[in-house]
Amino acid sequence: MSEHRGSIAEAVAGIIGELSGPEAVRLAEPHGWNEPAWRALAEAAFTTVAVPEEHGGSGGDIADACEVLTAVGRFAAAVPVAENCLLAGWALSSAGLALPGGPVTMAVGHPADTAVLRGNTASWRLNARLHRVPWARQATHIALLADLEEVPHVVLVPHADAEIQPGSNLAGEARDGVVVDAVVPHAVPAPAGIDTGTLRLRGALGRAAAMSGALARINELTLAYTGTRQQFGRTIDRFQAVQRHIVRIAEHANAAAIAVEAAAANARPLPDVFDVAAAKIVCGEASGIVAAAAHQAHGAIGMTKEYELGQLTRRLWSWRDEFGTEALWSELLGEQLAAAGAAALWPRISTGRVVGNE
């Protein structure tokens, strides 16, 4: 990735603008994903951003990947980019494994998951029960962490060895149960720093980036709609009560965007817990507020399956819960801040973006 910031979002928009337009999103939903959009993104090498080139990736960093994901969110594109780039791509390349053609998804450790590895380099056998794995159905491989006598290993399971129990989120995106009882080709001891905590952190950043894109799009949609829809002989944005919704949406969309921008910029080389937690909390809180205000401002048209707003709000209502709700991240962040003490509070809050562009 050598593109300058901002141009990645533009390039991605150029690729999926039509492939993931409102009508395409509607047609893709019954399939659990948007295959044409995925193929086009993969062809342009946007599905392996932040994965080193020597491991089959397109290079670039986490901030680049977040820019792709913001555009993915904006177009409500049902594609496993976060899973392929930020999760599986990272875990596999860190463990010295090449990223297969993909899409590759990754199970990051649902509380109810179990995954036990037996055997040795000659032959590995995996027993796993995984929950809510994003796009497991469509993935060529599923990556996960499994314990071999309490030592976590990065394991790669080919699709054929997994039994899928289909599930989905509120936007019809595949979130599947996976059962594995099979001999698996690849297992490598997880390098230091690769664990469910760091994976969840990356997943949360990826979803926050997508949410910020969806929020920005809802802001545009609402401005446009309220500026043209007429009632009582004038456009509804002339009414103060409607203006309140418009302004509230703009505020939260911008807060979400700046939080993600800072967290992504600072994630070079690695994401920071405070930054990502703050971004996921702010995006999660914004999602509920913005969705409610935007639906109110749109009236009944917003409640129809065809209209773009619902494609975005159903994703926000799902993504805010994936990789940790605002409540979960708030609690984790609060515990850390409480342990660090009152004197450290202001210095931390007043540390915004610290990493420049180049």
Add this chain to the structure above:
Amino acid sequence: MRFATTVLTPAELELRAQVRDFLRTELPPEHKPGLGMAAEHDPEFSCKLAAAGWVGMAIPPKYGGRGRSVVDRFIVTEELLSAGAPIGAHFVADRQTAPVLLRYGSEAQREYFLPRICAGECWFSLGMSEPDSGSDLASVRTTARQVDGGWLVNGTKVWTSGAHKNHYFAVLCRTSPADGDRHEGLSQLIVDLSAAGVRISPIHFLNGAHHFNEVSLTDVFVPDGMVLGQLGSGWQQVTSELSYERAGPDRFLSVFTTFRHYLAELAQPPSPQAARAIGSLAAQFWTIRQLSLSVARALDEGRAMRAEPALVKDIGTRFEQRAIELLRSVAETELDPESDSMFARLLAEAVLTGPSFTLRGGTTEILRSVARKGLRG
């Protein structure tokens, strides 16, 4: 609409370190922090701060300032507010009057007032609101009638913060009748608060504090040289002044000290509810601060900001009020302004003064219509 993240430069970080050192020395550990801009009025503190070069710091050196950037001023201000420093004496002059004088004032006014403001010795109030004129500021009834060498001012101003302690106030008044456009014919006059005919009476705040006043003006003589800016341009001047002061750190840090003391007095380890409140507040403080800082950076870079400052003020002040409720919900304490607990005292004050956050400097409702117009472009 563009709020961009910004990285502080090494020089800016150095400035911040200096301010932190200064505050460590100047504020004793038992210091009771103030709530944002409503902090104590402490002339000695203002003078020391000025001696360090941090009052009127964005004013050019030839008028006694340091010619520093908006971001530098932001850094100093956020440090002062987050520590609850006693900035009450100089804050309005520094934030509002000095930039207005620099922009619209006569050379004589700049030479007279700016060095005194930058020394922390000359304090201003704002004379905009009147009994019948709040959000609809163009309806002010205070008048100035031309006489030999100046003006005679008559009328009543209300909610004038600090008028009983400050030296001057900038009075918005009518200098010619409003036939046709009522935004025409308004002017700003600098009125000496100790002049003959000025009567200042306290209006006690909800918490009993004497913070603001009614100021009645009866045939107060104001010399020609004290007309601020163009005669008849008062409306444009006041509206630009209000937008300038809108998005600063005083719009989201009023209850930061309350939050910090909550953390300081917290029983460890925190309950899940307490941890959740702390995390959520910290995330919002972190985010809103960056929105506010981005406006400061944009001003330095000469980028026009329309809706952004109003959005920041609205999001910041409403957050402050939610923060009070969230802290209350996890504090499990009955509020007592005389409590032994610093946190409980600050929270009591925050509850009592919180409603004013979304009124002062233009109400939420008015801000939203400013913001909406800017969003539409």
